[in-house]
Amino acid sequence: MYLDHAATTPMRPEAAEAMAPYLAERFGNPSGLHGVSQAAKNALEGAREAAAELLGGTRPLEIVFTGGGSESDNLAVKGAALANGARRGVVTAAVEHEAVLASAEFVSAMGCPVSVVGVSPDGVVDPDEVAAAVDGDTAVVSVMAANNETGVIQPVRKIVEQVKAVSPDVPVHTDAVQMFVTEDVSIDQLGVDMITLSGHKFGGPQGVGLLWVRDGVKLEPAIHGGGQELGRRSGTHNVAGIVGMAAAMEAAARTRQSVRDVVRDVRDDFEARLTAAHPDAVVTASGEERLVQHSHFRIPGVLAETLLVLLDQAGLAAAAGSACHSGAIEVSHVLAAMGMDQRDAQECVRFSFGWTTAPGDGRKAADLVGAAVGSLR
């Protein structure tokens, strides 16, 4: 059973099908004069229009195609802070994805004022704190729509309102990579100025993403070069990837409600069974608004690393938040920001359900956890 959809989710057949011609006969570089190029360019712009439509009817040229969610976050944070040769400020939160936090650290080292606000013990950002950190020198505010480890949904709309009340011109960016599959991610809904999405989180291919940038927001390019994507992201387009991402995005948006219903029931069933079988198990931020596909929990005395190996041996693939490139589990900065003791954090596991999840998976998952924990205790 695959319960690591937050890391990556199986590709939608619609995406694979849409991509196929661009991995074969339609091989053109969209930046060119001839017909072969124009066919690719046409597909690229069709994908852009589809993505714009799915984000709530934005202008297609506000979509910047990138090499993935991390690149989109880099472009939003570094791009805003360094735009026009300036060194302006970044306000973000301690539970953000590393792509945002490391970008903020990078510009901080270059002289940009950076302020990282903390979170509540349940991992929620306080809009007042964000607004209080914003000043005339702030280039961008970046707060994720929902956390990749815990699934906790941030009050992005409120943050936008309070930031704009203080400084109407400061753009607000949100990483909505985890949210898109089960929640309405549209510019009206979130009210932000930049949105990061990643193709493979909703059934597209890996290595492609987008940043929606509201017209008027100035960004230093993430990649300098030939000037593709209106100069904001140079490099020959990954046409097949972009086409696949757009197809997956359509499929995900079209099935969002039904996927949401299934995974919510499965997740809730899993958590009910887990806590019934192991009364000492703790579901992280269970009282907060969370993405319906995330279940982040801790079984005291059971090391996540051991539990995950046992589960993998039993055929259940899950994760513990983030892993380094060797595959070893990393100490979670998210849980540290929530004030969790490091020993407790090492016992936290994330199950993330997705579009291939079927009714009954909650029971199966709980049974497998029960068997693994039983063998350890």
Add this chain to the structure above:
Amino acid sequence: MKALVAMSGGVDSSVAAALMQQQGHDVIGVTLKQWEGPDGQMPTAGCCTVADATDARRVAAQLGIPYYVLDYTEEFRSSVVDRFGADYLAGRTPNPCVECNRRVRFKALLDRATDLDCEVLVTGHHARVVFEDGSFRLKKGLDAGKDQSYVLHMLGQDELAKVQLPVGELTKAEVRAIASDLGLRTANKPDSQDICFVDGDYRDFLTTYFPETAQPGPIVNTDGEVVGRHDGTSGFTIGQRKGLGVAVGEPRFVVELKPASATVVIGDRGSLGSTLCRVDEVSWVDREPADSFRADVKVRYRSEGAAARVDRAGEGWLASFDQPVEAVAPGQAAVFYRKDEVLGGGTISTAA
């Protein structure tokens, strides 16, 4: 049987995994993440690097066995690296492999093997575990030049019951031949020599992580006369001849380190020999021997055992060598052998 194989990314543990699989066991390969650079990632230079983990992962994939990287950075830091620094601060010459085996590999990882439903833990060490006359024996590896039983002396009956060392039955050449026959990418990989968490010179490592070891002081001769200066006692090891920065005509060796006064004592070859050596923190592979016994005592990883009588002395043991032994360094392990069998061993606390 289910076997957990500790795969370092070298040829020995690659072949150990392959042999266990050939014997029909369910094999899980693991690499220990023991140390990390300032970026929190596995090191890219030295040994136990990302490249080594990649080799282990690729061999595991080739063999078709599951493979995981397990995080032991905390245990490794607290029980191996911190002691490494503390030993140098105290003028001792530590053997971090011994501490790692004692506290990480054959303790924390062995416990993990049990948690993962594995009956045995397998490593690529050149040594043999043999069941004879009702107990487990730890013996030298068949390839005398590669024998690693010295760094495994702390294994007792509880551990040996759950440990298998398949390459100890082979010569290194045979190990490489098997790897080559199987087409394993590690077949011709050079042996690792250095301290796994130190990239480059261990003295630079000490200066970085344990700056208090860089305490300058005098170099004196055995009569107590100051003959030079040094930048820190941690730069010296008992028996060291090169790099003393002192020109006195005939060869001089480090014979003693006095960290309290940051003093390095040098002497001629004669003053380097010890006839007595006190060993503490002793453990036995099987039953504790009588209060006095004869054994070959190995005081360094790369040395022959020296014939000695070993007598109980309070909490520890005293080895009296038949002939003086050079460069007996406090902090190193002293391991008691009877022929090719390890009886037990401990840590050298003093030598005279």
